[in-house]
Amino acid sequence: MRWTLKPKPKATKIAQLKEALQVDEVVATLLLQRGIETYEDAKTFFRPSLSDIHDPFLMKDMEKAVQRIEAALLQGENILVYGDYDVDGTSSVALMSSYLKTRTDNIATYIPDRYDEGYGVSFKGIDFAHDNDFTLIVALDCGVKAIDKVAYAKEKGIDFIICDHHRPGNELPKAVAILDPKRNDCEYPYKELCGCGVGFKLIQALAQKEGKTVEDLTEYLDLVATAIGADIVPITGENRALAYFGLQVINSNPRPGIKAIINQVKKEELTITDVVFIVAPRINAAGRMKHGNYAVTLLTETNLELAKEYAAEIEEFNTDRREADQQITEEALQQIEAENEQERFTTVVYQEDWHKGVIGIVASRLIETYYRPTLVFTKSGDKLAASARSVSGFDVYNALAACSEHIEQFGGHKYAAGLTLKEENYEVFKQAFEDEVSKTIDKSLLTPEIKIDMQIDLSQVNDKLWRIIRQFAPFGPGNMTPIFMTNNLKDTGYGKCVGEDDKHLRITATQIGKETLVCIGFGLGDKLGIITNKKPFKAVYSVDENYWQGRTSLQLKLRDIKS
Structure with missing residues (x-):
C-alpha cells in the first residue's frame, strides 16, 4: 500500500480556526482539509439544517x-x-x-x-x-x-x-x-x-x-x-x-x-x-x-x-446473490491466473454463463486482488455485456470512450460504467482497452493508496477527540473517516493473531512507554512479524470504539502497519 500524507493547511489558517472554534490543532486541521474555514462553515458542518437545502x-x-x-x-x-x-x-x-x-x-x-x-x-x-x-x-x-x-x-x-x-x-x-x-x-x-x-x-x-x-x-x-x-x-x-x-x-x-x-x-x-x-x-x-x-x-x-x-x-435473493458473486469471483481469478495475465495494466475477463446481475460486484472484488481497471463480461442475448470498475484516480469512463469504435453502447461514471459489444469485437476491444489504460494511467495508481489526514502522537488520541470525530458523520466521499499515522509504536508483548484462520491482528500499542491503546487490524494477520519482540513500527488507523462485556473503550482500527 502507498501511504500518502495530505498537505497540511497553512499555520495561520489553523491558528485562526483554533481560535474561532476553541478546538485543538488536530480538529482544526481535519476541518480545514474538508474545506471548513470559518465559524459559519463549521456551524453548517456540525449542525446540518433543512434550511441548507437549496431552492x-x-x-x-x-x-x-x-x-x-x-x-x-x-x-x-x-x-x-x-x-x-x-x-x-x-x-x-x-x-x-x-x-x-x-x-x-x-x-x-x-x-x-x-x-x-x-x-x-x-x-x-x-x-x-x-x-x-x-x-x-x-x-x-x-x-x-x-x-x-x-x-x-x-x-x-x-x-x-x-x-x-x-x-x-x-x-x-x-x-x-x-x-x-x-x-x-x-x-x-x-x-x-x-x-x-x-x-x-x-x-x-x-x-x-x-x-x-x-x-x-x-x-x-x-x-x-x-x-x-x-x-x-x-x-x-x-x-x-x-x-x-x-x-x-x-x-x-x-x-x-x-x-x-x-x-x-x-x-x-x-x-x-x-x-x-x-x-x-x-x-x-x-x-x-x-x-x-x-x-x-x-x-x-x-x-x-x-x-x-x-x-x-428479497433476503433470499440476497443469499443467492452472495453465492453467485463468490463462485464467479473464484472462476474469474482462476481465469486470470490460467491465462497468465497478472502483469497487465487491466483485468478483462469473460464467461458466457456468468450472472449478469453480479458482474459489477465481481469487478470490485477482482480489484481487491489485482488493483487495476477491471471489466467483467458475460453473454447477454446476442451481445456481450460488461460492468467496469476503476481504481482511485483513474477515469474508466474516459478510457472506454477512447475505445468506443469497438463498443455498441456504454455509459456511467468515472469509477463505474457499463457497456455492450458484439462478441466478435471482444478480443480487439480487450487489447484496445489494455493499450489505452497502459498509455494513460499514472503507474503509481496501480498500487492501492491510503490517504492520511495527519500524523499525530498516541497521546493525542483521547475521548474528547473521539467525541468530536463522531460529529463529523455521516462519512463518505468528500468527508471520509479521519485517518491518522503514528510513528515509533511498540507492542507491549500481547500482540497476536485472532479470528478465523488467524486473519486479524490484535495489538496493545504504546509510544515511548506511555499510553497504551488496543489496536485491531482486520485482514492484517500476516503482518504479525512486523510487531513481534517489541520491534518499533508505524501505523495508519482510524479511531474507533470497542464494546466488551458492557464496557466501552477507545481502540484504533488499523488500516496498515510498516516496520
Missing part, C-alpha cells in the same frame, strides 16, 4: 417540469414513474410514485428488466406506457442520453420529464424538461446529487407550489439517504444535509420496507456505512437476481406485516 427552482427546467406535472394532475392523465433497477433507481421510483399518489390515483411504476431490456429507458417500457394510456413518463436516474427513446415516445403522444444525475452527451433528448445538475447550462449550486436526490428536488418543487416546505417532506428522506449511500456520491453540501436527516428518519421512523430490512439484521442504530452494507445490498439484490419491481413494492408498502414478507423474499 429547487434554481435547477434548469424545474418550472417546466412542475407545470407539466400539474397539468397532468389537473387533466387526470396517467403518469408512469420509470426508473433504473439499482438502489438509486428503485429508491427514486418509490419516492416519486409514493409522493404523486398523495395527489392522484393515476400513477403506476415501471422498472426495466435488467436482462431483457438493459439499463435505462427502453422501447419496451415506452410501448407499455402507450398500450396502457400513459401520456407522461417521469424517468429517474436515467434518460439523459435516451435521445432515440424520447423521440419514439413523442411519436406515440407520450411526454418525458427526465430526472438524472449522469453526465449528458453533446445532445440532449427532446423531453419536456431535463433536470440534471450536470447539464452544462444548469446553474444549480450543488452538482453531486444522486438520481433520488434530483427526484427529491422535483417533489420539493411540487410541494412548494402548494405552499409546503422541505420540513413537510422529511418522511421521504430515508429513501434519499439510502440512495446517497448506495450510489457513493460525495457526502458534502446538500447531500450531507439530506443524508444527515435521512439517517434520523431511518433510525426513528423509517418506512415499513426499510424497517423490515432493519428488523432482519437486528441493528440498533444505523450509520451511513450500515446503510451501504446492510440496506442497499438487499434492495439491489432484487434487480440483480430477479426484478427491480420487488424493491419498489417493498419500499412503497405501507403495511409492516406485508413489508416483512417482501423483505424475507
Whole structure:
C-alpha cells in the first residue's frame, strides 16, 4: 500500500480556526482539509439544517417540469414513474410514485428488466406506457442520453420529464424538461446529487407550489439517504444535509420496507456505512437476481406485516446473490491466473454463463486482488455485456470512450460504467482497452493508496477527540473517516493473531512507554512479524470504539502497519 500524507493547511489558517472554534490543532486541521474555514462553515458542518437545502427552482427546467406535472394532475392523465433497477433507481421510483399518489390515483411504476431490456429507458417500457394510456413518463436516474427513446415516445403522444444525475452527451433528448445538475447550462449550486436526490428536488418543487416546505417532506428522506449511500456520491453540501436527516428518519421512523430490512439484521442504530452494507445490498439484490419491481413494492408498502414478507423474499435473493458473486469471483481469478495475465495494466475477463446481475460486484472484488481497471463480461442475448470498475484516480469512463469504435453502447461514471459489444469485437476491444489504460494511467495508481489526514502522537488520541470525530458523520466521499499515522509504536508483548484462520491482528500499542491503546487490524494477520519482540513500527488507523462485556473503550482500527 502507498501511504500518502495530505498537505497540511497553512499555520495561520489553523491558528485562526483554533481560535474561532476553541478546538485543538488536530480538529482544526481535519476541518480545514474538508474545506471548513470559518465559524459559519463549521456551524453548517456540525449542525446540518433543512434550511441548507437549496431552492429547487434554481435547477434548469424545474418550472417546466412542475407545470407539466400539474397539468397532468389537473387533466387526470396517467403518469408512469420509470426508473433504473439499482438502489438509486428503485429508491427514486418509490419516492416519486409514493409522493404523486398523495395527489392522484393515476400513477403506476415501471422498472426495466435488467436482462431483457438493459439499463435505462427502453422501447419496451415506452410501448407499455402507450398500450396502457400513459401520456407522461417521469424517468429517474436515467434518460439523459435516451435521445432515440424520447423521440419514439413523442411519436406515440407520450411526454418525458427526465430526472438524472449522469453526465449528458453533446445532445440532449427532446423531453419536456431535463433536470440534471450536470447539464452544462444548469446553474444549480450543488452538482453531486444522486438520481433520488434530483427526484427529491422535483417533489420539493411540487410541494412548494402548494405552499409546503422541505420540513413537510422529511418522511421521504430515508429513501434519499439510502440512495446517497448506495450510489457513493460525495457526502458534502446538500447531500450531507439530506443524508444527515435521512439517517434520523431511518433510525426513528423509517418506512415499513426499510424497517423490515432493519428488523432482519437486528441493528440498533444505523450509520451511513450500515446503510451501504446492510440496506442497499438487499434492495439491489432484487434487480440483480430477479426484478427491480420487488424493491419498489417493498419500499412503497405501507403495511409492516406485508413489508416483512417482501423483505424475507428479497433476503433470499440476497443469499443467492452472495453465492453467485463468490463462485464467479473464484472462476474469474482462476481465469486470470490460467491465462497468465497478472502483469497487465487491466483485468478483462469473460464467461458466457456468468450472472449478469453480479458482474459489477465481481469487478470490485477482482480489484481487491489485482488493483487495476477491471471489466467483467458475460453473454447477454446476442451481445456481450460488461460492468467496469476503476481504481482511485483513474477515469474508466474516459478510457472506454477512447475505445468506443469497438463498443455498441456504454455509459456511467468515472469509477463505474457499463457497456455492450458484439462478441466478435471482444478480443480487439480487450487489447484496445489494455493499450489505452497502459498509455494513460499514472503507474503509481496501480498500487492501492491510503490517504492520511495527519500524523499525530498516541497521546493525542483521547475521548474528547473521539467525541468530536463522531460529529463529523455521516462519512463518505468528500468527508471520509479521519485517518491518522503514528510513528515509533511498540507492542507491549500481547500482540497476536485472532479470528478465523488467524486473519486479524490484535495489538496493545504504546509510544515511548506511555499510553497504551488496543489496536485491531482486520485482514492484517500476516503482518504479525512486523510487531513481534517489541520491534518499533508505524501505523495508519482510524479511531474507533470497542464494546466488551458492557464496557466501552477507545481502540484504533488499523488500516496498515510498516516496520
